Amino acid sequence: MNEIITLDKEVFLFLNNLGSETWDGFWMFITNKWGSIPLYILLLIFSFRQLGLKKTGVLLVCIALLITATDQLANAFKYGFERLRPCHDLSVNNSMRLVKSYCGGKFGYFSAHAANAMAVAVFFALLFNRRIPFLPLLLLIWALMVGYSRIYIGVHFPGDVLTGFLMGAALGSIFYALFKVVLQKLKV
Secondary structure: OHHHHHHHHHHHHHHHOOOOHHHHHHHHHHHOHHHHHHHHHHHHHHHHHHHHHHHHHHHHHHHHHHHHHHHHHHHHHHHHHOOEOHHHOOOOOOOOOOOOOOOOOOEOOOOHHHHHHHHHHHHHHHHHOOOOOOHHHHHHHHHHHHHHHHHHOOOOOHHHHHHHHHHHHHHHHHHHHHHHHHHHHHOO
16 A cells, blocks of 8 residues: 555655646646536536426536535545645655645545536436537546546546546446436436
8 A cells, every 4th residue: 555655655756846837827627626627517508408497407407516515535535544635745745746725625535626626527417418419528627627626636546546546437437327316206
């Protein structure tokens, strides 16, 4: 396990130190939850047009529950594992770039940002993959960018992000299946 943690820190320092002030604003925009609002609005509009009002209402409830579940699971892991964020870890914080003005919470395993982005990407990719063939790829690229942004700005190790991706993909799939079951039960 120590070898994995050491490798995670080395990969973090490599990826984090690839950054430059020229790109800091871009990655801060990507990592900011408000930066995803245009994508969410487009997904909502498309959902309404493809599914109608009632199904879109059920979809919104499922997405809200998905994000809540992902956030709460991330918090349980953070306080269960108590792995320090890179910016709080004395073994790396003098060699890294902290792009934002504050570090955030003390613990970072696993990244809720990465998990939420991947959960939403997987849910909508499963929902609309037949109607918009390129959408899964676009959503995957967006989720990967959100995850990388967490490393770039200095608040998560790659392992935090990868675990977030895995948890998000699993929860996105589960909530998509739940969405389909609810639609069948409600006969909407």
